[in-house]
Amino acid sequence: MIKLRDVSKRFGDFEAIKSVSITVGQGEIYGIIGASGAGKSTLLRLMNVLETPDSGEVTVNAQALTNLSGKKLRDARKSIGMIFQHFNLVANKSVYDNIAVSLQLAGYPRKERRRRVLECLQFVGLEGFMHKYPAQLSGGQKQRVAIARALATNPQVLLCDEPTSSLDPNTTAEVLGVLEDVNKRLGVTIVIVSHEMGVIKSLCSKVTVMAKGEVYETLSMKPEGVPDIDNNPKYFVDQLQKDGSRDDT
Numbered sequence: 001m002i003k004l005r006d007v008s009k010r011f012g013d014f015e016a017i018k019s020v021s022i023t024v025g026q027g028e029i030y031g032i033i034g035a036s037g038a039g040k041s042t043l044l045r046l047m048n049v050l051e052t053p054d055s056g057e058v059t060v061n062a063q064a065l066t067n068l069s070g071k072k073l074r075d076a077r078k079s080i081g082m083i084f085q086h087f088n089l090v091a092n093k094s095v096y097d098n099i100a101v102s103l104q105l106a107g108y109p110r111k112e113r114r115r116r117v118l119e120c121l122q123f124v125g126l127e128g129f130m131h132k133y134p135a136q137l138s139g140g141q142k143q144r145v146a147i148a149r150a151l152a153t154n155p156q157v158l159l160c161d162e163p164t165s166s167l168d169p170n171t172t173a174e175v176l177g178v179l180e181d182v183n184k185r186l187g188v189t190i191v192i193v194s195h196e197m198g199v200i201k202s203l204c205s206k207v208t209v210m211a212k213g214e215v216y217e218t219l220s221m222k223p224e225g226v227p228d229i230d231n232n233p234k235y236f237v238d239q240l241q242k243d244g245s246r247d248d249t
């Protein structure tokens with residue numbers, strides 16, 4: 001589904017990505033992990049050519065994005081959704097409008113837009129939230145709106161840049177559950193960049209470890225599954241005590 005062949009990217013004198021080749025299979029959840037500065041986000045942004053490679057080829061869904069420009073590139077990008085660590089919602093637009101705008105840009109007629117926004121909000125479990133504004137939402141809810149927005153144009157690929165790094169463990173599990181659904185129920189191929197080992201291990205069947213702009217190793221894995229969510233305060237107390245705290249009350 002996604003093929004990077006000998007892709008390199010420099011920022012000035014700095015070689016951020018050095019001749020990287022990777023293949024993401026259709027329907028896979030593919031992880032990219034590594035130390036800060038290893039080149040994970042740059043590699044992800046090369047997959048939808050948000051960063052243009054200096055050399056090498058990027059192919060998504062059998063289309064060489066590196067050979068496209070203008071309208072052809074914009075059309076090809078419609079099959080690739082993206083979500084970010086800080087959600088990137090538009091603060092002065094409602095949840096409904098945040099999602100509808102991406103449909104408008106993609107040329108969906110107004111009537112069709114409404115049906116699709118509601119469908120996507122339902123998918124992420126936020127059907128009652130369309131009139132709210134981003135500031136009225138929790139971090140997990142914001143990320144679910146961002147996922148709904150990314151799904152609105154029916155992409156075949158979802159690129160996730162540190163999707164849970166601003167979230168607490170339970171909210172992380174909630175968002176990972178939505179991503180698992182996106183993959184299993186909609187068949188969307190997912191690439192996740194994360195520095196959180198637990199996130200990568202829970203969902204990914206293939207993982208590339210990046211180091212200094214190069215592929216250090218690529219491993220096949222059995223995903224461990226999304227951990228159960230427990231918002232009971234006793235869970236927090238139990239976890240604290242398990243880690244050796246004293247009860248001083």
Ligand SMILES: Nc1ncnc2c1ncn2[C@@H]1O[C@H](COP(=O)(O)OP(=O)(O)OP(=O)(O)O)[C@@H](O)[C@H]1O
Nearest residue numbers: 011014016034035036037038039040041042043195
């Ligand atoms: N637009 C840019 N201009 C200059 N240097 C950049 C740019 N984008 C990234 N870099 C540099 O390229 C290297 C790789 O950055 P990248 O963000 O891909 O790393 P990362 O592995 O995702 O790190 P982190 O986990 O800290 O986000 C870093 O040294 C970074 O400073």
